[in-house]
Amino acid sequence: MIRALYIGRFQPYHNGHQYVIDHIAKEADELIIGIGTAQLSHEPADPFTAGERILMITRALQKIQKPVYVIPLEDINRNALWVSHVRAMTPPFDRVYSGNPLVIRLFFEAGIRVLTPAMYERGTLSGTTIRERMVCGDNWEDLVPVPVCQVIREIDGVSRILVLARDDMTCPLDGGK
Numbered sequence: 001m002i003r004a005l006y007i008g009r010f011q012p013y014h015n016g017h018q019y020v021i022d023h024i025a026k027e028a029d030e031l032i033i034g035i036g037t038a039q040l041s042h043e044p045a046d047p048f049t050a051g052e053r054i055l056m057i058t059r060a061l062q063k064i065q066k067p068v069y070v071i072p073l074e075d076i077n078r079n080a081l082w083v084s085h086v087r088a089m090t091p092p093f094d095r096v097y098s099g100n101p102l103v104i105r106l107f108f109e110a111g112i113r114v115l116t117p118a119m120y121e122r123g124t125l126s127g128t129t130i131r132e133r134m135v136c137g138d139n140w141e142d143l144v145p146v147p148v149c150q151v152i153r154e155i156d157g158v159s160r161i162l163v164l165a166r167d168d169m170t171c172p173l174d175g176g177k
C-alpha cells in the first residue's frame with residue numbers, strides 16, 4: 001500500500017497540478033494533497049484562502065477513485081523542523097512528489113523518498129501566469145479544471161485579484177493615486 005504526499009500552494013490549482021496528480025494516482029493507492037502556505041490569502045501571489053483551495057482541489061479530484069486527503073499546512077519559520085510539522089499534520093506517507101528544490105532537500109535529509117514529476121506545459125501552466133492573465137483580462141479558464149473555474153467564479157476571485165493587483169501597484173508616496 002503506497003500513500004503519497006504532493007505539496008503545493010495551489011494559487012490556484014491548475015491543469016499542471018492535475019496532470020501530476022493523475023500520474024501520482026496511477027502509482028499510489030492513497031493521495032495526500034498538502035496545501036502549503038495555508039495561512040496566507042488576499043495577497044497578490046497568494047490570493048485564495050486555504051478553504052477556497054480545499055474546495056478547488058476537492059471538486060477537481062472528485063473523479064479519482066482512490067482516497068484523497070486534502071490538508072492545509074501553515075508555514076513555520078524553521079526549515080529544519082518543517083518535515084516534522086508536515087508529518088504531524090498528515091496521515092503517514094511513504095513518498096513525496098515535488099518539484100520544489102527546498103522541499104526535495106528537506107524530505108531527502110529526513111530519509112523520505114522524493115520523486116520529481118516532469119513539468120507539463122510550464123510555459124502557460126503556472127500559478128503566476130494564471131494570476132497575471134486574470135489581471136490582464138486574458139483567457140485563464142482553459143488552464144484550470146472546470147470545477148476550479150466554477151469555484152473562482154463563485155467566490156468572485158478575479159475581482160479580488162484585480163483589487164490586490166491595483167493596491168500592489170499603488171505607490172504610498174503619491175497619495176495612492
Ligand SMILES: Nc1ncnc2c1ncn2[C@@H]1O[C@H](COP(=O)(O)OP(=O)(O)OP(=O)(O)O)[C@@H](O)[C@H]1O
Pocket residue numbers: 007008009010011015016017019020045097098099100117118119120121122125126127128129
Ligand atoms: N505545469 C506544471 N507541470 C508539472 N508540475 C507543476 C507544474 N506547475 C507546478 N508544478 C508543481 O506543482 C507543485 C506545486 O506548485 P505550485 O502550487 O507552487 O504551482 P506553481 O504553478 O509553480 O505556482 P506559482 O507560479 O504561484 O509559484 C510543485 O512541485 C511544482 O513543481
Ligand SMILES: NC(=O)c1ccc[n+]([C@@H]2O[C@H](COP(=O)(O)O)[C@@H](O)[C@H]2O)c1
Pocket residue numbers: 007008009010035036037038074075076077078079082098099100102103106
Ligand atoms: N519552513 C517552512 O514553512 C517551509 C519549508 C519548505 C516548504 N514550505 C512550503 O511548502 C510549499 C511548497 O509548495 P510549492 O512547491 O508550491 O512552492 C510552500 O507553501 C512552502 O511555503 C514551507
